[in-house]
Amino acid sequence: MKLIIAIVQDEDSHKLMNKLTEEGFSFTKLATTGSFLRSGNTTLLIGTEEDKVDTVIDIIEKVCKTRDQYITSVPPTGGTTGMFYSQPVEVTIGGATIFVVDVDKFKKV
Amino acid sequence: MKLIIAIVQDEDSHKLMNKLTEEGFSFTKLATTGSFLRSGNTTLLIGTEEDKVDTVIDIIEKVCKTRDQYITSVPPTGGTTGMFYSQPVEVTIGGATIFVVDVDKFKKV
Amino acid sequence: MKLIIAIVQDEDSHKLMNKLTEEGFSFTKLATTGSFLRSGNTTLLIGTEEDKVDTVIDIIEKVCKTRDQYITSVPPTGGTTGMFYSQPVEVTIGGATIFVVDVDKFKKV
Numbered sequence: 001m002k003l004i005i006a007i008v009q010d011e012d013s014h015k016l017m018n019k020l021t022e023e024g025f026s027f028t029k030l031a032t033t034g035s036f037l038r039s040g041n042t043t044l045l046i047g048t049e050e051d052k053v054d055t056v057i058d059i060i061e062k063v064c065k066t067r068d069q070y071i072t073s074v075p076p077t078g079g080t081t082g083m084f085y086s087q088p089v090e091v092t093i094g095g096a097t098i099f100v101v102d103v104d105k106f107k108k109v
Numbered sequence: 110m111k112l113i114i115a116i117v118q119d120e121d122s123h124k125l126m127n128k129l130t131e132e133g134f135s136f137t138k139l140a141t142t143g144s145f146l147r148s149g150n151t152t153l154l155i156g157t158e159e160d161k162v163d164t165v166i167d168i169i170e171k172v173c174k175t176r177d178q179y180i181t182s183v184p185p186t187g188g189t190t191g192m193f194y195s196q197p198v199e200v201t202i203g204g205a206t207i208f209v210v211d212v213d214k215f216k217k218v
Numbered sequence: 219m220k221l222i223i224a225i226v227q228d229e230d231s232h233k234l235m236n237k238l239t240e241e242g243f244s245f246t247k248l249a250t251t252g253s254f255l256r257s258g259n260t261t262l263l264i265g266t267e268e269d270k271v272d273t274v275i276d277i278i279e280k281v282c283k284t285r286d287q288y289i290t291s292v293p294p295t296g297g298t299t300g301m302f303y304s305q306p307v308e309v310t311i312g313g314a315t316i317f318v319v320d321v322d323k324f325k326k327v
């Protein structure tokens with residue numbers, strides 16, 4: 001039995017949880033406030049048999065892989081600037097940090 | 110030294126923390142948002158000597174074991190339905206997921 | 219690869235995260251609600267190579283070590299007591315609980 005501790009971006013966490021559920025994995029979502037500089041991380045605890053660890057890592061990688069995205073900035077709400085033409089900006093999103101830890105004993109009661 | 114990661118229902122967490130304190134175990138409560146479908150889980154980190162692991166698991170089992178309960182639904186607040194006769198509904202509550210992990214080094218400063 | 223789980227007082231967490239970042243360590247801050255009796259703990263997950271574990275523990279110890287402090291109590295907000303002379307009270311603050319756990323596999327995607 002292994003415990004996978006996956007720290008992912010909040011934006012990817014819903015899709016990842018859906019995908020893990022679909023594939024039959026159970027998990028617990030911990031509320032996280034992210035690292036010091038980047039806010040919005042979510043930590044999932046996923047318990048699984050040793051021979052399924054790579055499957056879980058593959059799922060995380062597919063859903064959460066770092067990628068570039070063009071984002072069009074939105075005028076701040078309540079702004080009084082009238083017309084506002086925004087230019088798309090390239091940002092890097094996603095990414096995950098994964099720790100796999102051995103489990104001595106696992107029990108559901 | 111072992112680290113016990115116990116994910117319990119929020120309803121059981123107060124009783125469990127009381128019981129663990131009574132029995133001399135120390136722990137940290139992590140704020141959790143539960144799994145995707147079932148909200149309201151709490152994760153406790155409990156550090157203990159190897160020979161006390163089964164005692165802790167027994168305590169968790171006693172307090173958190175899955176059990177059926179009859180719940181009488183309550184009219185929604187702010188409802189305008191006038192009279193409301195509710196029937197008790199049987200629901201399964203409780204349950205815990207427990208991971209025991211080996212600790213290389215443990216230190217209090 | 220090791221995973222260091224450090225539970226520290228919230229008051230020390232900002233200084234600790236600054237110091238760890240300065241020294242090149244990365245970490246994730248989990249939101250915690252503290253132990254049952256003492257609120258305001260923060261849990262950090264710090265992944266590092268085995269030969270850096272003691273450096274991280276030293277940093278935690280330096281920043282978070284238990285120490286006594288004189289605190290001058292502040293009249294409760296909204297109080298109507300008029301004049302209020304407070305005496306400094308000695309309290310123990312700080313402290314950290316550190317678990318070091320072996321990591322089977324570590325991956326960033």
Ligand code: NI
Nearest residue numbers: 010011013014
């Ligand atoms: Ni969300």
Ligand code: NI
Nearest residue numbers: 119120122123
């Ligand atoms: Ni509660």
Ligand code: NI
Nearest residue numbers: 228229231232
């Ligand atoms: Ni703070």
